[in-house]
Amino acid sequence: MANSIFFLLFTLFELFSSTIVTAEHPPFYRTISPTSLGLRREKLSHLHFYFHDLARGPRSTAVIVAKANITDKSPTLFGQVRMADDPLTIGPSMESKLIGKAQGMYAYASQNDFGLMMVMNFEFVEGKFNGSTISLLGRNDIFATVREMPIVGGSGHFRFARGYALVKPYFFNVPAQNATVEYDVYVFHY
């Protein structure tokens, strides 16, 4: 007797709760057409600029925010994490026109070489891309002559962006930890 009352209550509860689920929770997704967001033709852009990273001294643009207890003994600085706000200029000189900033982090992620993990947003402040950003996530082998890093997304003009950056050293003063790097970015966007 007790058993069948319990069964009845349980069945009623099930019915009741499944009704609530379907009534109160319509799907949270739907298919839409790209043109409903104003997306028509995908374009390919080539961006060319210079990136300046100064990691030592009072005018540093990249500061240490974390390290491991073995970092200071590691020949590859394994475990060090830096936050950067690096200027991007149109020419190789730091005094040339500022076109944006590279803001984000890089971390010494390899115990055997200088393979950095880069997680950065490039914000542009000039021309038609003023206010738009691209996001880069990749491995940066800082002593390689050409490094390739993926562009994984963006905002503004760079919504739905995907592409890659080819990066070459232009100037590198190791004791001063002062580097200028040439960026060629190829990116698909709308």
Ligand SMILES: *[C@@H]1O[C@H](CO)[C@@H](O)[C@H](O)[C@H]1NC(C)=O
């Ligand atoms: C570093 O940290 C680890 C984990 O907490 C610890 O086992 C190790 O003894 C520490 N090493 C040094 C050199 O302090």
Ligand SMILES: *[C@@H]1O[C@H](CO)[C@@H](O)[C@H](O)[C@H]1NC(C)=O
């Ligand atoms: C870029 O956009 C900002 C914010 O809208 C504006 O203040 C600034 O003047 C713009 N810069 C250029 C060079 O158009």
Ligand SMILES: *[C@@H]1O[C@H](CO)[C@@H](O)[C@H](O)[C@H]1NC(C)=O
């Ligand atoms: C870094 O190097 C560049 C290029 O030589 C130079 O213009 C700049 O003044 C240097 N910065 C510092 C703080 O040494």
